[in-house]
Amino acid sequence: DTAVSQTPKYLVTQMGNDKSIKCEQNLGHDTMYWYKQDSKKFLKIMFSYNNKELIINETVPNRFSPKSPDKAHLNLHINSLELGDSAVYFCASSLRLQNTEAFFGQGTRLTVV
Amino acid sequence: GNSVTQMEGPVTLSEEAFLTINCTYTATGYPSLFWYVQYPGEGLQLLLKATKADDKGSNKGFEATYRKETTSFHLEKGSVQVSDSAVYFCALTPMDSNYQLIWGAGTKLIIKP
Numbered sequence: 001d002t003a004v005s006q007t008p009k010y011l012v013t014q015m016g017n018d019k020s021i022k023c024e025q026n027l028g029h030d031t032m033y034w035y036k037q038d039s040k041k042f043l044k045i046m047f048s049y050n051n052k053e054l055i056i057n058e059t060v061p062n063r064f065s066p067k068s069p070d071k072a073h074l075n076l077h078i079n080s081l082e083l084g085d086s087a088v089y090f091c092a093s094s095l096r097l098q099n100t101e102a103f104f105g106q107g108t109r110l111t112v113v
Numbered sequence: 114g115n116s117v118t119q120m121e122g123p124v125t126l127s128e129e130a131f132l133t134i135n136c137t138y139t140a141t142g143y144p145s146l147f148w149y150v151q152y153p154g155e156g157l158q159l160l161l162k163a164t165k166a167d168d169k170g171s172n173k174g175f176e177a178t179y180r181k182e183t184t185s186f187h188l189e190k191g192s193v194q195v196s197d198s199a200v201y202f203c204a205l206t207p208m209d210s211n212y213q214l215i216w217g218a219g220t221k222l223i224i225k226p
Binding site for chain 2: 043092
């Protein structure tokens with residue numbers, strides 16, 4: 001069983017479209033995250049949720065909106081996609097907020113054309 | 114503020130060579146320190162961690178020692194294999210308000226047979 005699973009794995013879409021990426025964890029963790037990894041492998045945290053409550057909301061365009069319907073799910077919706085949104089997006093979870101190991105999904109490679 | 118600096122890559126070595134990837138950090142208090150590895154096409158996974166000064170984390174032949182006096186957490190392996198080729202990330206969780214993981218820029222390691 002995959003601990004943190006995100007779908008889809010690949011997403012190719014045109015500029016201006018709206019798309020969603022889904023993430024689910026079956027580890028019973030309290031905390032979930034969305035990260036963006038650019039072409040140079042640099043990781044940037046976008047959002048974190050703890051027990052469905054938004055904890056971290058970094059400087060991310062408001063076209064990006066996370067939604068956590070329950071502790072096991074954290075989805076990412078992106079409106080009006082732009083070329084610069086092309087990247088790999090990773091979902092991750094951790095047991096709790098403080099000082100614990102993060103478990104990552106396989107990533108979603110988003111390509112905006 | 115909190116930050117992690119790791120050596121720039123790519124690092125290219127021959128099989129069975131000795132590996133060191135340097136990581137230094139800036140943080141208040143006593144952060145926990147981590148090394149994550151990202152194999153091609155995959156998400157990040159925890160390689161090893163240390164939670165207090167002088168702790169040594171180890172896994173799969175890799176080691177790193179938490180050095181408070183030099184604020185370092187260098188990754189070492191005595192004899193690398195082609196299968197170790199990956200991107201390695203040093204990270205910390207500080208003891209402050211939101212506990213988010215602070216990431217280094219990643220170091221790409223290429224092992225040639």
